[in-house]
């Protein structure tokens with residue numbers, strides 16, 4: 510490692526140790542950017558205008574903010590620093606909004622809007638999801654600039670403020686601002702590592718779609734004595750239908766719901782991939798899901814079907830009645846290679862074939878809510894970044910061709926047309942979307958080091974970067 514590279518990483522670490530990182534994070538956490546709470550728009554604007562834009566301008570970025578064309582969406586900020594036309598351009602993404610603070614539900618009386626340090630933990634709403642993660646990346650940029658005087662590459666950094674409500678308007682914004690946002694690669698941070706002690710690089714996401722199976726059989730409920738034995742029970746009907754869709758062992762039985770094929774590189778990349786339950790006492794069920802697949806393959810290299818909720822009668826106050834209606838609210842998580850336009854027609858044909866033509870399928874108009882995306886770990890940018898992380902950490906990161914969860918990542922790889930490479934700085938038990946959300950100090954330090962290393966190395970690529978990347982063996 511060059512002395513200067515090491516010095517830049519040391520400098521990034523010093524920003525954590527001297528309190529600067531925590532000062533910035535504290536300012537950002539104190540803004541109640543709860544995008545799902547009505548009336549939060551002033552806070553979302555304040556976040557971008559007062560806690561992000563000035564800090565980018567301090568390190569020589571131009572910043573622009575944009576209102577969201579979607580009525581239910583918050584503003585966007587684009588910070589950019591262009592150093593040379595022939596240099597590589599990196600795109601980074603973060604979201605400034607958070608889920609509700611859940612005041613009063615945090616342990617030890619912690620205030621979600623104040624950064625509190627206890628041992629290795631940095632508590633506060635948004636520390637993990639996502640204010641802390643983009644603050645790490647901004648801090649790493651600052652360290653490289655302080656050490657080198659320039660980045661050595663071009664940077665475009667997008668911060669949105671509606672991620673927690675499904676990123677309304679993000680796709681349209683990226684479509685409209687394609688030129689402004691054009692870049693060679695996305696390198697950003699969100700979500701957890703695969704395991705707390707395993708640096709991770711995630712290249713895509715599983716997609717997600719939801720739909721309901723509804724047996725809506727008659728006008729009203731009927732007395733289970735006076736009518737019992739002479740009326741079809743909608744819950745029983747749905748249970749039998751369900752048993753033809755997924756096996757007793759959790760295997761999906763509708764072929765059109767499965768990926769057409771899974772490339773070898775997906776399985777190769779997942780060999781030895783750890784599973785980390787976080788602080789949960791639960792462990793995966795070995796007899797559940799597609800037979801013959803490892804836990805990592807079932808999570809990252811296959812599709813999964815879940816019944817998210819069941820509806821019939823009054824669960825907390827059963828009546829002596831045969832409900833008129835029952836419903837199963839279902840979710841399918843899917844990988845690239847799944848023909849999503851065939852999922853619901855295949856379900857219809859399947860139900861009809863099994864004599865369940867009275868069961869209706871209801872799905873939102875914009876289904877699937879999330880498309881799947883994935884990249885090949887052999888892509889030059891991925892190999893390059895893996896090598897950079899190895900140089901910093903002394904070990905190669907665990908690569909996931911896609912995460913198990915879902916994000917609108919296809920906006921970046923399909924609309925903006927760039928490979929996507931996520932380096933998460935959090936872990937499974939960070940409490941995101943729950944009380945006691947926190948970051949871990951050692952992961953912040955490692956995150957600062959890894960990102961500073963990546964940004965440092967990007968600055969070494971120079972004008973013939975494509976050739977240099979292609980030459981990486």
Ligand SMILES: [Zn+2]
Pocket residue numbers: 608638673941942
């Ligand atoms: Zn979130």
